[in-house]
Amino acid sequence: MPEPDVTVVIGAYNAMPYLTRCLESVVSQSLGLDRLEVVAVDDGSTDGTGKELDRFAQEHPDAVRVVHQENSGGPSAPRNTGLELARGRYVIFVDADDYLGTEALERMLAVADEQGSDVVLGRVVGVNRASPKRVFTGNLPRADLFESRVWWTMSAHKLFRRKHVLDLGLRFPTHYRIGEDQMFVSRAYLAAEVISVVSDYDCYYLVRREDGGNITTSDRDMGGRLAFLKDICALVAEHVEAGPRRDHLLLRQFDIDLKSWSGPRLLELEHDEQLKHLATAKEIIDAWCTQGIIDKLPAILRLRYYLIAREMFEEALELLRFQADAGGRYEIVLDEGTAYAEYPYFRDLDTAVPDSCYDVSRQLKNVHHLADAQVEGTLLRLTGHAYVQRLDSTRTTTEVLLRERASSQEYRLPTARTASPQVPDDDQAGFTADIDLATAAGGSPLTPGLWDIHLVIHAGDMERRIRLGSRRADTIDTTTRPRIAVLAEQGPTVFTPYFTKPYGNLTIDIGETAHTLDKRVGAGEIRWAEKDSTLHVLGKLDVAALPDGLALLRMRSQTGDVRDFDLHASDGRFRAEVPVSTLTTGLWSAHLVLALADGPRTLSVPRSPQMSAVRWRRSLRRFQAVPQDDTDTLVLKVSRTSLLGGLRTHRGGH
Structure with missing residues (x-):
């Protein structure tokens, strides 16, 4: 039989009724059954799982192979059985509770073949449970293990090059009840030349069983978890030298695994067990939790790990009780621009925990929203709300900061603090800012450049600077139009x-630094009036606001004479009328003129190829205006005509 492209290994134990959906999602893959094989391992099920597997094998005898074995007590043994039997170039492990998107294997395999990938992560979607998000913000054909969030997803639900797995001798360890995925996947990651991420398709659906039967969501073996954590930290240390790259990987273990396994669930255990596990946690912290990792952790973990590392186990347990009782609530102390959480032992002389363990400044999020933005004349009025989470708004003020991008010149303008209906529990969260471009630069106009608008939030001694506009009301007009x-x-x-x-x-x-008028102003339709010698010029003047008398149509003669005619502008269009019979004889060119502060802006009116001549009488004399063909712009030659020409008077259209 030819080698399949992908082997899908499904380990199943008492997986009904979820198993059926899982199997259906595999055999209906757009990749085609002729390019994949399914190795399903019944790990001693007692609920009909084995019969369901056999049924699918009978329906798809060329693609589905079933193995029945005694219960092993965990997912490792059935996965290893499937891996031993796999023949595909790539192998993916699918839990019997979960299922695949229809195009998952086709898309993941396409990236693998294109990039030569050793591991491919497909976007994971949680069904009634959480799933990794940050790693799937965009496709990564070649993800950097030490720059991306790849290390934060350690499940085995990935596409692995089978040769890569065999060369490393990878198998799922059977002595772990939990965490066997991490040992397998981490070794595959660390040795991979290419890791790819598919984010633009929902590849894998991670399901929480209604009966709570998922091992990962039900296991409570704290000792086993901590023993595993020591092993994974040692593995990383073995392969990656100390420094920022190792810290980047191990941050996951301290921010997720040890956070969970040294957390409030310890309170469910007997006191002796609590102390034993905290002692193991201390060993892990002492060996691998560097200052580089500590600095990236939230304050509550910095405090917990500080207490554990110094064998202050009773204080650590008191902190866990505080977390369980307070539900994450705490008071804030502002001191010289820094926000501290009043967790237990804050500035307690006996414990002498450093203030850095309580610093929550970077954890307090800026909340901001632009509700409206209106321009009238030179005034830009902004309304919205802004505050720092957990801080008292009655002690908070805001101001607008204008910063020119190239020169870094800055100007600050006051705002009016108001109530905001969008923040009903905070009667001082709103703001109104009036930015007068004619006076914003310390009483003078803003100079030409790109002026970025920031909002500065002051809370006591703390100052937060945010860019304004990304979070805004849907009703705000975001059309880019010059004014x-x-x-x-x-x-x-x-x-x-x-x-x-x-x-x-x-x-x-300001001043057309990045947005010029060139493509927003121009003549379009040019025609003669039906009954006289009036020239009608119509076109676009795509500006949102235009002072009266600023724009005009100028006729300039070859001898230097100038005649100006009004432009009538509205809704991004303009029209002008030129009574050509009032022009003297000679060559006249047509121009659009905008009288701007930095000098008049002149744009030539283009010639209309279909435009013909026009003739008229003035007193007893006959005249004509003839468009010139030897130029791209509109040039009229005004001259007297002969008697014969007068008898053949003709009025042209375009």
Whole structure:
């Protein structure tokens, strides 16, 4: 038989009725049954799992193979059995409770073949349970183990190159009741040349059983978990030298595993057991929890690990009781710009725990929302709300900070603190900011450049600076359209409020630094009036605001004479009328003119190829205006005509 591309190994123990959906998702893969094989291992089930596996094997005899074995007590043995029988170039382990997206194997295999991947992670979706999110924010054809979040997902539900597995001699350890995935996957990661991530498709559905039968969600073997944690930390230390790269990996073990296994669940045990497990936790902390890891942990863990590392086990248990009783609630102390949590033993002279264990400054999130943004003349008015989580809003103030991107020049403007209906429990969370572009620079107009809008939140001595605009109301118009207003005595200036891409923050472009008028102003339709010699020029003037008299249509003669005509603008369009019969004889060119502060902006009106001549009488004389063909711009030659020409008067269209 030809070698299949993928072997799907399914270990099953008392998995009904979930097993049926799992099997159906595998045999219906878009990859095709001719390119995959299924090795399903019944690990001594007693609920009909074995019969269901046999039924699928009878329906798909060329693709599904079933093995029945005595119960092993865990997922490792059935997975190892399946791995021994696998023939595919790649192998994936699927739990009988879970199921695959229809295109999962096809998409994951395509990336593996394209990149030469040793391991491929497919996007995981939790069904009534949590699932990893941050690693799946975008496709990663070649993920960096020490830069990405790949290490944070250690389940075996991945596509492994079978040769990679065989070369490393990988098997799932059978002496762990929990954590066997991590030992297998971590070894595969550490030795992999290429790890890929597929994030644009839901590949694997991770299901929480209603009966709570998932081992990973029901196991309470604390001693076994801590013993496993020592092994995984030692494995990482064996393969990665001390420093930031090792810290990046082991941060997961201290921020997830030890956090859970030295946490409030210890309170369920007898006191002797508690002390024994805390002693093991101390060994792990002493050996591998570096300052680089400590600095990245939340304060409650920094405090817990400090107490454990110094054998202050009773104090550590008191802290766990506080966590269980307080439910995460704590008071904040602000001191010289730093926020401290009033956890147990804060500034207690007997325990002498350093303040750094209580510093929650970086844990307090900035909450901000832009409710409205309106421009009228030179004034930009912003309303919304902003505050720092857990801090008293009555002691909080805000101000706008304008920062020019190239020069780093900054100006601060006051805001009015108001109530916000979007924050009903906080009557001082709202703000209104009036940014007058004509006076925002210390009483003078803002200079040309890109001015990023920040909001500064002051809470006591603490200052938080945030970019404003990414979190905003759906009703705010995000269309990027230039505006023209008089910012200074010199005259009108172009400015463009816009939301940046891809982050969506609010910035003001003063003076066409990044948004020019060139593609927003231009003539479109040019035609003669039906009954006289009036020239109609229509076009676009795509600006959101335009002062009266700023724009005009200028006819300029070859001898230097100038005639200006009003533009009538609305809804991004303009029209102008030129009574050509009032022009003197000679060559006249047509231009759009905007009278801006930095000098007039002149744009030529393009010639219309279909436009013909027009003729008229003035007193007893006859005249004509003939479009010139030797130029791309509109040039009219105004001249007298002969008597014969007058008898053949013709009025053209375009």
